[in-house]
Every structure is written in structure tokens, then in C-alpha cells.
Amino acid sequence: MIKSKSKIVLLLIVFLFLAVSIHAKEITSLDKITVTAQKIEENLQEVPLSITVFDEFDIKDRQIESVKDIGRYTPNLLLPNLGDNGILAPTIRGISSDPHSISTTVSINIDGIPGFSSIGYDAVLEDIERIEVLKGPQGTLYGRNAMAGVINIITKKPGNEIRARVGTEFGSDNKRQYSFSASGPLVKDKFYMGISGKHYEKDGYLKNTFLNQTYNDRENNYGKINLRYTPSDDLEIFLISSKFKRDDGAASLNLMTAKNKRELSSDIQGTNTSETTTHALKIKYDFSGYTFESISAYKEDEDIRLSDGDFSPMVINQGPMNFSYENSSQEFRLSSQTQNLNWLAGLYADKGGKTGGYTIHSIYPAYAGRYDSETDDKSVGVFIHGDYKINDRLSVLAGLRYDKDKRKINEITQDVQLETSYGSVSPKIALEYLFDKNIMMYATIAKGYKSGGFYMLAAPGSPKEYDQETLLNYEIGWKSSFLDNKLIVNSSIYYMDISDKQVLTAVDSMYGYISNAASATSKGLELEIRYHLNDNLSLFSGFGYNKTTFDEFSDYKGDYNGNYNPYAPEYNYSIGTQYRSANGCYAGIDLTGYGKMYLDKANKYQQNAFNLVNAKIGYEADKFDIYLYAKNLFDKNYDTEGYYDGSYVFLSDPREMGVQLTYRF
Numbered sequence: 001m002i003k004s005k006s007k008i009v010l011l012l013i014v015f016l017f018l019a020v021s022i023h024a025k026e027i028t029s030l031d032k033i034t035v036t037a038q039k040i041e042e043n044l045q046e047v048p049l050s051i052t053v054f055d056e057f058d059i060k061d062r063q064i065e066s067v068k069d070i071g072r073y074t075p076n077l078l079l080p081n082l083g084d085n086g087i088l089a090p091t092i093r094g095i096s097s098d099p100h101s102i103s104t105t106v107s108i109n110i111d112g113i114p115g116f117s118s119i120g121y122d123a124v125l126e127d128i129e130r131i132e133v134l135k136g137p138q139g140t141l142y143g144r145n146a147m148a149g150v151i152n153i154i155t156k157k158p159g160n161e162i163r164a165r166v167g168t169e170f171g172s173d174n175k176r177q178y179s180f181s182a183s184g185p186l187v188k189d190k191f192y193m194g195i196s197g198k199h200y201e202k203d204g205y206l207k208n209t210f211l212n213q214t215y216n217d218r219e220n221n222y223g224k225i226n227l228r229y230t231p232s233d234d235l236e237i238f239l240i241s242s243k244f245k246r247d248d249g250a251a252s253l254n255l256m257t258a259k260n261k262r263e264l265s266s267d268i269q270g271t272n273t274s275e276t277t278t279h280a281l282k283i284k285y286d287f288s289g290y291t292f293e294s295i296s297a298y299k300e301d302e303d304i305r306l307s308d309g310d311f312s313p314m315v316i317n318q319g320p321m322n323f324s325y326e327n328s329s330q331e332f333r334l335s336s337q338t339q340n341l342n343w344l345a346g347l348y349a350d351k352g353g354k355t356g357g358y359t360i361h362s363i364y365p366a367y368a369g370r371y372d373s374e375t376d377d378k379s380v381g382v383f384i385h386g387d388y389k390i391n392d393r394l395s396v397l398a399g400l401r402y403d404k405d406k407r408k409i410n411e412i413t414q415d416v417q418l419e420t421s422y423g424s425v426s427p428k429i430a431l432e433y434l435f436d437k438n439i440m441m442y443a444t445i446a447k448g449y450k451s452g453g454f455y456m457l458a459a460p461g462s463p464k465e466y467d468q469e470t471l472l473n474y475e476i477g478w479k480s481s482f483l484d485n486k487l488i489v490n491s492s493i494y495y496m497d498i499s500d501k502q503v504l505t506a507v508d509s510m511y512g513y514i515s516n517a518a519s520a521t522s523k524g525l526e527l528e529i530r531y532h533l534n535d536n537l538s539l540f541s542g543f544g545y546n547k548t549t550f551d552e553f554s555d556y557k558g559d560y561n562g563n564y565n566p567y568a569p570e571y572n573y574s575i576g577t578q579y580r581s582a583n584g585c586y587a588g589i590d591l592t593g594y595g596k597m598y599l600d601k602a603n604k605y606q607q608n609a610f611n612l613v614n615a616k617i618g619y620e621a622d623k624f625d626i627y628l629y630a631k632n633l634f635d636k637n638y639d640t641e642g643y644y645d646g647s648y649v650f651l652s653d654p655r656e657m658g659v660q661l662t663y664r665f
Contacts, residue, residue, distance in 0.1 A: 037134050037152065038385065039141055039344055040335055045479045048397055048430045048442035050492040050526055052077070052542070054131040056156070061578050061588050063614060063629060064131075067108070067122050067151065072592035072612070073574045074133050075526040075544030077149075080567050081640045081650045083251030084218070086274055086303075088121040092135050093496065094522045094548025094568035095148035095471070097450075105450055107138070107146040110153045111240045112280050112295040114329055114350070116145040116451075120276040120301035124222040124244055127181040127196035129156040135526065136473045136494060137448025139426030140399035143348060143381045147448030147471055155240060158183035158194035158228050164665035171629075171658020175202040182665075183226070194226035204249055205654055210265040210313050216651075217249040238282040248272040252651040255311050256641060261649055264311040268318055275302040293333040301325040303356075317367060319359040327352030343386030350379050357413070369413070373456060376408040387432070397430040405468075409454045416456070422468045424449045438482065444475045450502065459511030466514045471498040471522075488530045496522040503601065506556040518553035520565055522546065535582070541575040553601065563603045570595035570609075580620065586627070589615045605642025612636055618660070627660040 033044040033053055044053055052074040054064065064070055068088055071079035078091040089097045090106040097104050097118065108115040110123055125131070132152040142150050162184035169177035176199075183194030204216035224242035231237075250270020254261050276299070283294040302324055309317035329350035336343055357372030383401035390396060406421045428446040435441065450469040458464045477492035500516035507513065524546035531539040548565040576590025593611030598604075613634055618627030635655035643650055 035130070035132050036154065037132050037150075039333060039346075040337065040342065045481060045488070045490075046432075046440065048432045048440075048444060048477065050135040050475070050477055050490075050494075052133040052135075052528060056129060059125060059128055059131065061616070062576070062590065063616065063631065064125060066124055067153075069125075070131060070133065070151075072572070072594075073542060073590075075528060075542045075572065076135060076524060076546050077133060077544075078567060078569055078572065078594065078597075081638075081652060083253040083650045084216070084653070085248070085251035085253075085272055085305075086120070086122055086246060087118050089118040089567075090121075090148075090151070091567045091569075092133075092149040093494065093524060094546040094565055095496070095498070096565060096567040103450065103453060104145055105148040106151060107142050107144075107149075108151045108153070109142065110278065111155050111238075112282055112331070113278050113297040113299050114142070114327070115299065116327075117301070117325060119303050119323075119325055120244075120274075120299070123153065123276075124198060124220075125153070126179060126198050126222060126224065127156050127183075127194065127226075128153060130154045135492075136444070136475055136496075137426070137428075137446045137471060139403075139424070139448040140383060140385055140401045140428040140446065141344075141346075143383075143401065143403050143426075144379065144405060144424070144449060144451045147450045147469070155224070155226055156183070156194065158185075158192035158226055160185050160188060160192070165662060167660065167662040169658060169660045171202075172654075172656045173203040173205060175656065175658060176200075190230060192228040192230075194228075195224065196226075197221070197223040204252070205262060206250075206252055206254065206651060207263045208266050208269065209263055210267055211269055213269060215250050215264060215266070215270060216252045219247045221245050221247075234286045236284045238280070240278075240280045240282075242276075242278050244276045246272050246274045250305075250307055252653075254649050254651065256646055256649050258311070258649075261639060261651060265313055266308040266311050266318075267313040267315070268306065268308050270308060271306045273304045275304075276300070289336055289338070291333075291335045291337075293331075293335070295329075295331045295333075297327075297329045299325075299327050315361050315363050317360060317362055319361045321356075321358035323354055323356035325352070325354050340389040341386065343384070345384045346382070348379075348381040348383070350377075352377050372412040374410045374412065375454075378406045379451075380404050383426075385428075387430075393434045395432040397428075397432060399426075399428040401426040403449075405451050407451075407453060409456070411456050414456065416464070418454055418465060420452065420465055422452050424468060424470070438485075439480045440478070442475075442477045442479075444473070444477070446473050446475075447471070448473070452502075453514075455514040458513035459507045462507055462511075462513035463515070464513070466502055467500055467516045469498070469500050469502045469516065471496050486532045489528075491525065491527045493525045494523065498522065501550075501553070503553060508556055512555070517555070518560075519551045520548060520553075521551055522548040522565075522568075535580075537577065537579050539575075539577045541573070543571070543573045545571045550601070558602055560601050560603075563601060564598050566598055566600055569597040584620045585618075586620050586625075587617045589613065599640065599642045600645055605646055607638070607640050607642075610636060610638040612638070623664055625660070625662040629658055629660060631656040 068079045071077045095105045134150040138146040138150045164182040167179040179198040181196035201219040204214035206215040208215040222244045227239040229237040279298045281296040285292045305321045331348045333346040353376045355374040359370045362368040381403040385399035387397035408419045430444040432442045452467045473496045475494040479490045498520040501518035503518045505515045528542045548568040553560040572594045574592040578588040595609045598606045616629040632655045638652040640650040
């Protein structure tokens, strides 16, 4: 461990030495970053929100290939290791989701397509213009399940410029990846098309000794088409469709009792053949100082798996699972931007549900059987949001939203039908003060909520329904730029009061139910720095500190008052640098890490603090790029041990080294 840390320190010293010694080029400024976090185009430094933004160069340089890769570079964002099985349940500012629920506290929005479930969350990032991570409740503009934040992903627009790129990547464990993207006009100045795709495969590292096979192989394919039509200067229409298909092995998961966590002995070979399909139709029309937008979206997730829950040659707990999740949504927005007043009003509605079930094969008749259910969900929301410039320095921002959610479930196996509805008001108010053109300070109060639902595995006699969870966020932030915009420093501090927290409540040593039995408090800070030293060298760093604890929560198994919320790391950080020379040489390195976090409400099981190093060197020319790269350079083991009350361990990825080649036409 000491030797590894010494290597890390040495590498950082080398790059810091470069930072202070290279002055060959004239120093330039960082580009202005435009975001659409508040559903209109704004300068990042003028938005009273804590936002982490990744542009296309950040995505490339930091080797961000899917949503699960952005957490380590975002203060106070955790995307927990759940075995690399296509399920993600993000934590922002210590606000996590109960592992027994598929809904999340962080909404994801991909080209206007909303996502509220941990199933299908881990989207592929190909031909992406920008990723925005909004921290704190965003219910006013995004509705339910945005109580902790939102992840926005925006695809590149096709236009008159012809772009084409192919890429290959070969790495450890027989990794092979092939990607492409192309865009340009079908009819100049009128009709454009962009297409992209990726094939990925890699051998697993978890050995099934019973079948003499690797258990967690990975193979998937992704494709996207983006059509853009501009019949006039005032009208713009997009149609974006994508499909992501997995042909993976089982999750990177084992029993805590296993002597060798990288080996198991199962009589079946686990599989994950899930698919995600998305479609979005976006219309934008400008008229007489107003902008009208319509976003129609559809998302379908087919979750199809075969798994062995006992990891043994015996038939104790194994079988197939197949669920289909569908969601259709429609949003209308009307907005206007003037010198002193910007406002936006909207109407949102969606309809979706889940159908399917799972089969348990077991030598114990009490566990064996088939379980099927179907749900029907509907939501409607109306919102208004605006900011008014009182004078040259002071602005006020306010928003209000009302959502109505209806939930139905038909538990076919148990012959139980339940129906419920929830209503929620999500207000927000913020003050923004400009000290000068480079320094801004803001203060915000906002409310967010996570919708309620059903838990059909509740203990006999216990309620199967749970209500919505809410929080109030109090935040003060600072955004600043120095040295002619070469140095950007953004920070925020926050305090969140969480009410009616959804938690699994035990009624005896075996059974429990999800209830709103807890309250909690979250507080912390965030800091991000970008420094463009010169045309060749740039530095970045980020730090998040968080403390989320239960104020009130107890059940049959104990009193958890004062305990830390599960999956809420104490801190996370990133620091890195990229060097690009005029002759094409490139080098980049970063160090990222997370503090200690607990995996259960009793704080019995924990993941210790860890850090990882990633590095990349190469040559960049007009037509091609070639790189050597390393992820987890020092082969750090950071397994998540103790999941599900100490039963399982999620395995961490070993070191990956390889070569990347990109060719542009």
C-alpha cells in the first residue's frame, strides 16, 4: 500500500512540476460553457445551481464510456458498484435509494427522455455533446424522483458539417470495442442525420469452477440515429432513437462466505440479455419573442436474466426473471427571454408500468414457485419557473410545480390489487448576487420528492404500500473566474431536511416492509476547480464532503438514530491534468477516491476508503489519434463487501490496460 501511494504522489509531483514550468505558449482562456439545466440555454457561471459539466473533450480524456463512469469525477455523486449488471441507483449528497426499490432519487434525462428507475439507467455515451449533473432537488422543473438531483445527457446536433469517425480499442481480459459516428446534411440547410454505434465485449474475471467457465463475461451492442429537420429559421424538429442490447453473463457477485471471492461453483451459467429502446420527438418553434417546445418520449426496458442466488451446484435459489418496463411521456413548454426577465411554463404527463415476474427453483418447496405482477402508473405535472433581474447585481429566481401521481398494482400470484395516488408541490426560490462580472453568489431553498409505491414482499399483516419521501434543501453557492477566465472556482454548501424517508422496517428476524418510518439530515459542501495554464496544460479537481444521518428510525432489530445513511460516502475527490502539445503529444493522469461508507442501516457493514489512478498517453493528429491507457493503474481491490445484511460481495474491476485508435474522415 505504501509503495502504491508513493507512486501516486510521484506522478502527481511530476505533473505539478509541468504545470509551473511550461510557458511556451500564450495562455488562453477557458471557453464559456453553455448548459440547459433550467431547460433554457444559459452560461454555467450564471446559473444558481451546483452543476458538474462534462463536455466532449472531458468525456474522451477521462475515458467516460457510460453513466457509471461519471461518479468518480463529480463531487458528492456515487454510482454504487452493483456488480456491473446494468442496474444503477445513484446517490447524490448522501440521498440514496433503498436497495429493495427500483426507483431512484436521481432522475436521468437523455435527450428529453426521462428515466426514474435503476433498471436501464446505465446508458452508453456515444456521440455526446455534454453531460450535466445537477445536485440538489430539481423537482420544480423535473418532477418526481429528482429530489437529490438530475443527470442530463445531450447528444451532438447533426448539421451542415460532415463528421465521421471510427474507433477501436483492445485491452485486458480480451477486451474488444468498436465504435463509429457520422453526421451531415441529407439536404443542405434543411435536413440532417447523425448515426452512431458501439460493440463491446470482454472476458470475465469471476471463475465458475463447476462449469469451468468465466461467470461474468460482457458483450453488448448499441446504436443511435438522430434526425434533424429545419424547414425554416424558426422551426427545428428532432427525432432521436436508440437501442442498447446486452448479451452478458451474470453480475460480478459472490457470497461473503466464499474463501476466494473470484471463484464460485454454480450449476448454471448466469445471463443478462436485457434491452433498452428509446425514442424522442422534439419540436422547437420561435415566434414573436417566445419559444414553444414539445418533447414526446418513449422508453422500454426489457430486463431478462438467469441467476443463481446460492452460487452452488445445489438447486436452492435459482431461476429466470423477465420484466418489461414501459414509459411514454409528453411535455409542452413555453418560454421567453428578455433583458430583465426569463420565464418558462410547462405541462408534463406520463404513463407507464411494469409486467412480468420471476421463477424460483429450489429443493425446498416453501421457496419454489412463480411470481408475476403488473403495475400501471400515471403522472401529470404543471410548472412555472423564472428569474427577474432587480438591478445590475441582484436577481431573484422562483419556481413552482404541482405533480399528481397514480399507482396501481396487480399482484397476480397473490391475487392482490392495490391502488393509490399522491400529490406534491415543489417550490423553489433563489437569490443571485453579482459582485462583479466574474464573481457570483447565490442562496437557494428548494423542495423535492420521491414518489411512493408498493412492496409486495412485505411481512404478513404489514402494509404493502409506502408513501412519498420529501426533502427541503438550503444551499449557498459561489461561482467565480479569475486570471482572465483561465481559472474557474465553484463551490457550494448545503443542508437538507429529509422527511418520511422510505426505509425497510423489520418486524422480526426474517420479515419486514417498506415504510416512511425515518427522518434524516444531510449536510456538506462541494468544490470544483478548473485551471487552464496555457495552450498545452490544464488541471481539474473536485471535492465533495457529506454527512447524512438518521434523526429518527427504529424497528424490531434496533434503534438507528444517529447512524449514517447507507451508500452515502463521507467524501469523494478527483484531481487530474491533461497535457496536449502543438506537435500532437498527449498525456493525462487522474487520481480519484471515495471515503468510507456504510451498506446497511445498522452501520455494521462498510466499504473502506479507496483511491484509483487512471492514466493515458498518446499521439493526436488531424486524422487519427492513438493512445495507451490504464484504468485502475495499481490494480486496487475495492470490493463492496456486506451487501444485503452481510450476504453478498460486489466485486470491483481489476486493472485494465489497452490501446485506443480513432480515425476521422
